[in-house]
Amino acid sequence: MDYKIAGIPGDGIGVDVVAEARKVLDRAAELHGFGLQWTEFDWSCERYTQTGRMMPEDGIERLSTFDGIFLGAVGFPGVPDYVSLWGLLIPVRRAFGQYVNLRPVRLLPGTDTVLKNRTAEEVEMVIVRENSEGEYSTIGGRHNSGTPAEFAVQESVFTRVGVDRIIRYAFDLARTRAGRVCSATKSNGIIHTMPFWDEIFAEIAAEYPDVHSEQCHVDALAARMVQQPDRLDVVVGSNLFGDILSDLAAALTGGLGMAPSGNINPPGEYPSMFEAVHGSAPDIAGQGIANPVAQILAGAMMLDHLGQAGAARAVNSAVERVLAAGEVATPDLGGKSTTAELGTAITKALVHA
Numbered sequence: 001m002d003y004k005i006a007g008i009p010g011d012g013i014g015v016d017v018v019a020e021a022r023k024v025l026d027r028a029a030e031l032h033g034f035g036l037q038w039t040e041f042d043w044s045c046e047r048y049t050q051t052g053r054m055m056p057e058d059g060i061e062r063l064s065t066f067d068g069i070f071l072g073a074v075g076f077p078g079v080p081d082y083v084s085l086w087g088l089l090i091p092v093r094r095a096f097g098q099y100v101n102l103r104p105v106r107l108l109p110g111t112d113t114v115l116k117n118r119t120a121e122e123v124e125m126v127i128v129r130e131n132s133e134g135e136y137s138t139i140g141g142r143h144n145s146g147t148p149a150e151f152a153v154q155e156s157v158f159t160r161v162g163v164d165r166i167i168r169y170a171f172d173l174a175r176t177r178a179g180r181v182c183s184a185t186k187s188n189g190i191i192h193t194m195p196f197w198d199e200i201f202a203e204i205a206a207e208y209p210d211v212h213s214e215q216c217h218v219d220a221l222a223a224r225m226v227q228q229p230d231r232l233d234v235v236v237g238s239n240l241f242g243d244i245l246s247d248l249a250a251a252l253t254g255g256l257g258m259a260p261s262g263n264i265n266p267p268g269e270y271p272s273m274f275e276a277v278h279g280s281a282p283d284i285a286g287q288g289i290a291n292p293v294a295q296i297l298a299g300a301m302m303l304d305h306l307g308q309a310g311a312a313r314a315v316n317s318a319v320e321r322v323l324a325a326g327e328v329a330t331p332d333l334g335g336k337s338t339t340a341e342l343g344t345a346i347t348k349a350l351v352h353a
C-alpha cells in the first residue's frame with residue numbers, strides 16, 4: 001500500500017523540521033510495510049517574492065489528488081503575515097473542508113513543564129479548534145484612511161452548520177477519551193455570535209448525556225488551563241479562541257517545538273493537512289537547532305489518519321523514548337543537539353510495534 005503525500009516545507013525552520021520528520025515517517029512506513037510517495041512543493045514566501053504568489057493558481061487542484069498534505073510553516077520577514085496565511089494556509093484549509101484543527105496537548109517524559117508538580121496524567125487534553133470560519137474572515141474594511149476619523153471593521157462569521165459540526169466532533173472525540181468537553185465562550189462581552197455558539201453547544205450537549213459538558217469564558221479558561229489542567233479533556237473553541245489556547249497549552253508542555261496539529265476533513269472527501277503548531281521561527285532559522293518533535297508528532301497524526309495506527313504508535317513511542325533518555329535534546333529542551341541529531345535519534349529508536 002502506497003500513500004501519496006504532498007510535502008510543503010515552506011519557510012524558515014519549516015524546511016529543517018519537515019526534512020527530519022520525513023526521515024522518521026519513511027522509516028516507520030518501511031517497518032510497517034507501506035510506502036509514502038512524496039511530492040515536494042516549494043510553495044513559500046521565497047516563491048512569493050519571486051513570482052508574486054505563495055502557490056500557483058492551480059495549487060488547490062494539484063493538492064486535491066493527494067492522500068495527505070504535510071506542511072512545515074509559512075511566513076518570513078519581508079512578506080506580510082496575512083499574505084502567507086491567506087495565500088496558502090487558509091485557502092487549503094477552506095477548499096478542502098478541513099473544518100477541524102485538532103491540537104493534542106500532552107506532557108511527554110523528559111520535558112519540563114512550567115507547571116509545578118504536574119504529571120503527564122494531569123496534562124492530557126486536546127484542543128478542537130474551529131478551522132473554517134469565525135473570527136478569521138475577509139469581511140470588513142478600512143475607511144477614512146489617513147484622516148483622524150480612520151477606522152477598521154472586521155466581521156466574524158458563525159454559521160449553524162459550522163458551529164454544529166465542530167461541537168459535534170468534540171463530543172464524539174470525548175467519547176473516545178475521558179468523556180469531558182469544555183466549550184470556550186465569551187458570551188458576556190461578544191453578544192451576538194457567542195450566545196449563538198453557546199445555544200448550539202447546549203443543544204448538542206443534550207444529545208450526549210454520557211459526556212460531561214461545561215462552558216467557560218475564554219479568559220477564565222486560560223487561567224484554568226494553567227491552574228487546573230487536570231480538569232480539562234476536550235476543549236472546543238472558535239477559530240481565534242482555539243488558536244490562542246493552543247499556544248498557551250503548548251507552552252505548558254515543553255513549548256512550541258513539541259505541539260503537533262492536524263487540519264482534518266472529517267468525511268475524508270478531501271486530503272487533510274498536518275503541521276506543527278509553531279511557525280517558521282525566523283529568530284532561529286538557518287541555525288539547525290529547531291526542535292523537530294512537533295513536526296514528527298504531526299507526522300504520526302497523519303499516519304493515524306491514513307489508517308496506519310500501528311506506525312503512528314511506533315513514532316509516538318520512539319519520540320517518548322528518546323526524550324525520556326534525555327541524551328539527545330535541542331536547545332529549547334535544555335540540550336545542545338541539532339535538529340538533524342534529534343531526528344536521527346528518533347529514526348533509530350523506531351522499532352516495529
Ligand code: NAI
Nearest residue numbers: 073074075076081256257278279280281283284290291332
Ligand atoms: P513561531 O512559532 O515561529 O515562533 C515563536 C517562538 O517559538 C520563537 O522564539 C521560536 O524560536 C520558538 N519556536 C517555534 N518553533 C520552535 C521549534 N520547533 N523549536 C524551537 N523553538 C521554536 O511564531 P512567530 O514568531 O509568531 O511567527 C513567525 C512566522 O511564522 C510568522 O511569519 C508567522 O506568520 C508564521 N506562522 C506560521 C504558521 C503556520 O505556517 N502554520 C503558524 C504560526 C506562525
Ligand code: MG
Nearest residue numbers: 243244247277
Ligand atoms: Mg497559532
